[in-house]
Amino acid sequence: MQYPEHLAHFASLFKKRDIAHFMSAPWLVSSFREPVWRYNFGFKNDQNLDWRVHLCDGSLLTDPQHVKLLNSLQCWLIASTENAAGPGFTNSWAAQSASFRRTLTVIDHILQSAEALELVEHGLSALTYDVMCDIIEQIGTSSYVAVSTYDWNNRLTDYCKSLLQTTSPESIDKCLEEYPTLADITPLQLEENELEIPLELISRVRAALYINKMYHSNPNGGLNVNSIRVSALLYKDTLAGKKRLKPLHSILGFIWRRDRFIREFDGVPVTNGNPDRMTRRDLVLYRTAFTFLQKISALDFKLPSKEDLREIATFKVTGTAMGRFKNVPTPIIFKAIKDGIELHFEHGPQLLKSYLNIAKYSLKHMVNITGIPDETTISLLEPSIAELGVQYLGISTRSSGRDPGTELKESKEIYFSKLRGNAGLLELIGVYYGAIQLLVGATMAKRGSELRDLDPTNCLSEDKSWLIARIAKSSRGQKGRRARNARPIDPLAAEMVQTLIDFQKDLIEIGFIDQHLPLFSSPGIIGTSSLTSCDVYLYYKNIDLFCDYFEVERDSLGRRYYIRQHQLRRFFALVFLHCGYGASAGILQWMFGHTDPAHIWNYITEELPGKELRNTLSQALSERIATGGATHYTDVIDLIESKFGTRNVSVMDAEKLAEYFDFLMETDQMTMEPVFLESDTGLRVDILVVVRKQDEMG
Known part of the structure; x- marks a missing residue:
């Protein structure tokens, strides 16, 4: 057919495409007919996709009798990477790769439900509208498809219990005797535990995993489950699930070093216990994976009906309410920052200088620092540190002249x-590191992993006005490299960071350590003759020491607020939102280095994802309302009264209000955004709230 010249470029839109059109793609390196595809979306090396998976009847998907089912899945996958606006692959490598991964996830979901769907008999026509809706809703039950699609937490739990049953009890006993740290469970591991494995079995499960070589080195320190190796067993009949990394569970990990650190109190839970659900935006993209089937609807395959595909394209995804981090009341964080700053000015550099003196002595006399008698250790302290009352290298350190294990027999109270009586130098240094981590964390809004990875050789710009960090979620293809960015850093925070940089430099110069370690690598409290490389355990151990040393407030149940970096990220934005109510532009200038509200808000939205921003707005508004301010939010007060039966919000729990506001925003009944107001009296940041009544929601 000939088209008019001015319509010729639309010809491809009207051309009926046969299967040949869907047998090639720019990313498909191998032949379409190969049972194992090689593909590449700009990666360093080609990746493999093995179609030889078993179906519910025991046959292989690549067997001749399933050729049409196989081809329908393959063509669907290729169609999903085409530009949604029309034929062809004009979208970027990143966009094609993301769509490829989502469609593979959906296909894996189908393969795992093949028997219930009667996939062998009905092919993709088994995907009725209701089935597709169910799949979308199931995927949305978690922000991790490893949990929602692959049921990773439950499958891993069952695997661990099974491995425990099939591993010799004698070998487990021997392993635990040889590696006693397998039995250590830290407060952080208890806090993060999501697995239904009895705590009394954790040490034996760890031993069974270790004996069966199911561990590998964890970037955060120590060992943890090799999720790829376990996935290869649990998901062998999936396309992607068997090769994808899965979330690590810290409760199954361990570190080789033995640490006697404990918390003084139970911690306030850092989340509300609700599962973290997939956002509506991401769930819409998974819905789109089904709509790509329309592109191959003219091919000779068993496919969903055209009517069902049209309906699924308009299916309203819910993006159900997400879990949220528990609030740390703003005044608690402000006081913690104040205490940390005072510690820095009064004793910080002298604490590190005292340790440097001890390191020099140990090298000169060729003795481990734990081999130095306590009286000699005290004589090496800087005068101001000795005056604090330091008695030992460390409270839990078996230094020379002390009875081994004595401190372990003492009570938590002692x-x-x-x-708090400043008896141990190493504990005081840990508290000081915690102080710096809190200040830098609160003023930079970086992810915890980004702060733990800071390189002391290049994390500060030459003029000390920029903090330079790797971006945690910025992998370039699969080459293992991450982008870096520079953000303004407050001069005081830069001064404290420089103190740690100089400390490592001095230790290298005297030969105590032989190379730079991540910035927050600190002396271990058990007294090793080196710094302990920073990992998630050490990072939060020092913050917990700080919280216990300065007796950070506790909640009504007596649990202490042990502050976490994701909570400090929210505090970072809260400072901005509070500056129009009970705070001042001076705080903004200290936190951000300038007072242009639009610039600051752009900075915040770059650093915090949408979910955290929404939670932060909820917390800011709830704190304003609960403290008796912002009485002009009359429509919001009406909603509160309808929910809680009172307008006396000043006596309400600010956190419960924040959770309610989260729900209102998630269900589109309320929107919030900051507004920037300038007047003769200076800067004001207010929160604009729009309430939509039920009859306005359609």
């Missing part, structure tokens, strides 16, 4: 009394 340990923390000695901590």
Whole structure:
């Protein structure tokens, strides 16, 4: 057919495409007919996709009788990477790769439900509208498809219990005797535990995993489950699930070093216990994976009906309410920052200088620092540190002249009394590191992993006005490299960071350590003759020491607020939102280095994802309302009264209000955004709230 010249470029839109059109793609390196595809979306090396998976009847998907089912899945996958606006692959490598991964996830979901769907008999026509809706809703039950699609937490739990049953009890006993740290469970591991494995079995499960070589080195320190190796067993009949990394569970990990650190109190939970659900935006993209089937509807395959495909394209995804991090009341964080700053000015550099003196002595006399008698250790302290009352290298350190294990027999009350009495130098240094981590974390809004990875050789710009960090979620293809960015850093925070940089430099110069370690690598409290490389355990151990040393407030149940970096990221934005109510532009200038509200908000939205921003707005508004301010939010007060039966919001729990506001925003009944107001009296940041009544929601 000939088209008019001015319509010729639309010809491809009207041309009926046969299967040949869907047998090639720019990313498909191998032949379409190969049972194992090689593909590449700009990666360093080609990747493999093995179609030889078993179906519910025991046959292989690549067997001759399933050729049409196989081809329908293959053509669907290729169609999903075409530009949604029309034929062809004009979209970027990144966009094609993301769509490829989502469609593979959906296909894996179908393969795992093949028997219930009767996939062998009906092919993709088994995907009725209701089935597709169910799949979308199931995928949305978690922000991790490893949990929602592959049921990773439950499958891993069952695997661990099974491995425990099939591993010799004698070999497990021997392993635990040889590696006693397998039995250590830290407060952080208890806090993060999501697995239904009895705590009394954790050490034996770890031993069974270790004996069966199911561990590998964890970037955060120590060992943890090799999720790829386990996935190869659990998901062998999936296309992508068997090769994808899965979330690590810290409760199954361990570190080789033995640490006697404990918290003084139970911690306030850092989340509300609700599962973290997939956002509506991401769930819409998974819905789109089904709509790509329309592109191959003219081919001779068993496919969903055209009517069902049209309906699924308009299916309203819910993006159900997400879990949220528990609030740390703003005044608690402000006080913690104040205490940390005062510690820095009064004793910080002298604490590190005292340790440097001890390191020099140990090298000169060729003795481990734990081999130095306590009286000699005290004589090496800087005068101001000795005056604090330091008695030992460390409270839990078996230094020369002390009875091994004595401190382990003492009560928690005695340990923390000695901590606050400044008895141990190593504990005081840990508290100081915690102080710096809190200040930098609160003023930079970086992810915890980004701060733990800071390189002391290049994390500060030459003029000390920029913090330079790797971006945690910025992998370039699969080459293992991450982008870096520079953000303004407050001069005081830069000064504290420089103190740690100089400390490592001095230790290298005297030969105590032989190379730079991540910035927040600190002396271990058990007294090793080196710094302990920073990992998630050490990072939060020092913050927990800080919280116990300065007796950070506790909640009504007596649990202490042990502050976490994701909570500090929210605090970072809260400072901005509070500056129009009970705060000042001076705080903004200290936190951000300038007071242009539009620039600051752009900075915040770059650093915090949408979910955290929404949670932060909820917390800011709830704190304003609960403290008796912002009485002009009359429509919001009406909603509160309809929910809680009172307008006396000043006596309400600010956190419960924040959770309610989250729900209202998630269900589109309310929107919030900051507004920037300038007046003769200076800067004001207010929160604009729009309430939509039910009859306005359609």
